[in-house]
Amino acid sequence: MILHIDMDAFYAAIEQRDQPELRGKPVVVGGSKTGRGVVAAASYEARRFGIHSAMPGRRAAQLCPDAIFVRGRIDHYAAVGRQVREIFHRYTPLVQPLSLDEAFLDVTGSARLHGDGVTIGHAIKQAIAKELNLVASVGVAPLKFVAKIASDLEKPNGFVVVRPDDVIAFLDPLPIKRLWGVGRVGQANLKQSGLHRIGDIRRSDRDGLVRRFGSWGDHIWKLANAIDPRGVVPDRTAKQISHERTFSVDMTDVEMLRAVVSHLCEQVCHRLRHHHRRCKTVTLKYRREDFRTYSRSRTLATVTDSTSQIMAVAMELLAEMRQAQPRPVRLIGVSAGSLTTGDQAEQMSLFELTEDNQSQQKVDSVVDELADRLGRDTVYRATSHDWIHRKKEES
Numbered sequence: 001m002i003l004h005i006d007m008d009a010f011y012a013a014i015e016q017r018d019q020p021e022l023r024g025k026p027v028v029v030g031g032s033k034t035g036r037g038v039v040a041a042a043s044y045e046a047r048r049f050g051i052h053s054a055m056p057g058r059r060a061a062q063l064c065p066d067a068i069f070v071r072g073r074i075d076h077y078a079a080v081g082r083q084v085r086e087i088f089h090r091y092t093p094l095v096q097p098l099s100l101d102e103a104f105l106d107v108t109g110s111a112r113l114h115g116d117g118v119t120i121g122h123a124i125k126q127a128i129a130k131e132l133n134l135v136a137s138v139g140v141a142p143l144k145f146v147a148k149i150a151s152d153l154e155k156p157n158g159f160v161v162v163r164p165d166d167v168i169a170f171l172d173p174l175p176i177k178r179l180w181g182v183g184r185v186g187q188a189n190l191k192q193s194g195l196h197r198i199g200d201i202r203r204s205d206r207d208g209l210v211r212r213f214g215s216w217g218d219h220i221w222k223l224a225n226a227i228d229p230r231g232v233v234p235d236r237t238a239k240q241i242s243h244e245r246t247f248s249v250d251m252t253d254v255e256m257l258r259a260v261v262s263h264l265c266e267q268v269c270h271r272l273r274h275h276h277r278r279c280k281t282v283t284l285k286y287r288r289e290d291f292r293t294y295s296r297s298r299t300l301a302t303v304t305d306s307t308s309q310i311m312a313v314a315m316e317l318l319a320e321m322r323q324a325q326p327r328p329v330r331l332i333g334v335s336a337g338s339l340t341t342g343d344q345a346e347q348m349s350l351f352e353l354t355e356d357n358q359s360q361q362k363v364d365s366v367v368d369e370l371a372d373r374l375g376r377d378t379v380y381r382a383t384s385h386d387w388i389h390r391k392k393e394e395s
Contacts, residue, residue: 001117002232003105004139004147005124007084008156010101011041011077015070017133026067031057033069040072044156080132087127091120096232104144106232118161125159142167143228145180152178167226172199179223181216183246185330189213189291190220198224213291241277242285243267244333250289251329254322259387261314264334266384269307270368277339278303282310284317285333288325296321303340307367308360310336311383 007013011029016022022043028051030040039060042051049064060067081100088095091114094106107120114120121138128136137158139150146167150160162170175197176182176190193212195201201209201224209217222228233239243264251257261284272279283297296317304310314334367381 001107001140001142002144002147003107003117003121003124004141004144004151005088005103005105005121006137006139006151006155007101007128008135008137009041009043009047010081010134011072012043012046013134014073014077014080016043019070022068022070026051026064028057028060028067028069030072031055031060031069033057033061033067080134083132084128084134084136087124087131090127091124094232094234096234104147104232121159121161143226144230144232145223145228146170146226148180149174149178168202171224171226172197172202174198176201179220181219181246184248185246185250186216186220186291215293216287216291239339240283240335240337241268241271241275241279241339242283242333242335244285244331246287246331247329256386257318257322257329257332258315259384260332261318261334262311262381262383263387264332265311265314266307266367266381268334268336269305269310269364272305272336272339273364273368276341277336278305278341279310279336280338280340281336282313282317283333283335283337284314284321285331285335286318286321286325286329287331289328289330291330293331294321294325297337299338303338305364306360307364307381310334311381 012027015027015029016025024045025043026046026049027043028039028046029042031037034057037057039051039053039055039057041053042060046060046064046067049067051060051063051067057069061069077100084101085095085097085103088103088105092105092107092110094109096104098104105120105124107114107117110120111117114123117140121140125136125138128134135157137151137155139147139152139158139160139162141147141150141162142164146162149171150162151158153160171178176195177187179198179201182190190196190201195204201220204221206218206221209221211217213220245260245264251260279300280303281297281299283295285293285295287293298313298317300309300313318332
């Protein structure tokens with residue numbers, strides 16, 4: 001069985017734990033009532049007023065004048081996140097973190113030691129509450145995406161179990177937005193076809209969905225029919241590391257697309273270096289507004305974890321893709337593949353500029369350190385600025 005564990009209002013909950021006078025009150029982490037900052041997290045008391053992450057602080061103050069704004073402590077949250085992951089690893093080595101506050105766990109091989117998935121889920125939830133005085137929501141299911149859906153259904157402090165024989169009955173009545181990869185545009189397109197619930201997709205003609213939506217149509221049909229071979233893969237054993245972005249409005253602006261690719265490369269490379277991995281291939285994933293999906297890959301001369309090198313290749317792939325597929329874009333993704341560990345022997349190039357490589361390594365090191373301390377979207381390359389600025393404006 002697979003568990004999806006999600007810490008409830010993680011940053012805000014830590015602040016309420018550490019400052020008892022904040023408990024039961026609307027707490028906003030990050031931003032301010034008068035400044036230009038954005039909300040990093042909000043307690044459930046604040047969420048009742050419509051406050052959410054990435055919202056401008058001024059807007060949060062308008063929605064809840066009594067909200068208490070506290071300064072974020074990313075180093076502290078990361079340290080608590082490591083304590084949470086230490087609890088996970090007591091029960092299984094197969095832990096796939098998605099962020100500081102959520103992860104997938106495959107506990108199939110742990111049954112003899114710790115009991116079935118339900119027993120382990122309760123044990124982890126209780127350990128987090130007892131040792132860290134925090135609350136987690138847990139989903140238990142035979143498939144990753146079903147476990148993710150289950151953990152979201154009864155937050156906060158939820159615990160939802162989906163038995164193998166009950167997966168279809170569990171999925172059928174849920175709205176289509178619950179499926180991974182179905183955003184606002186996808187919902188609108190599916191609803192135009194009369195598909196409102198996951199069961200509607202399951203009962204649809206598979207070939208018809210493919211004709212209308214391409215590979216994405218096949219993907220959602222498989223999920224609706226509980227067909228999902230993806231397992232829990234820790235970053236240390238992953239074959240590739242990737243990030244992608246689905247746009248709320250189809251994009252045609254080439255410079256903005258370049259800014260998105262730049263931002264995705266920064267995220268991918270940060271994870272590469274964090275897990276001491278290097279890559280030999282770079283792939284660009286590209287989905288048009290009609291849901292047709294394409295990809296282009298390039299093999300590098302030597303393995304690398306350099307943001308500048310990987311970004312340069314990704315930008316070339318984007319230019320090639322725009323020439324071949326100039327229609328509006330719904331999704332862009334960047335992945336680093338053919339991964340090696342940082343301690344493996346590396347074939348050096350006779351023609352590389354050593355000083356330049358060393359300079360880039362120093363830049364990457366400084367950016368990683370500042371991003372870990374201040375947050376991913378506070379320190380970034382100039383090429384990413386347009387996209388990050390747009391994200392904040394949209395928020």
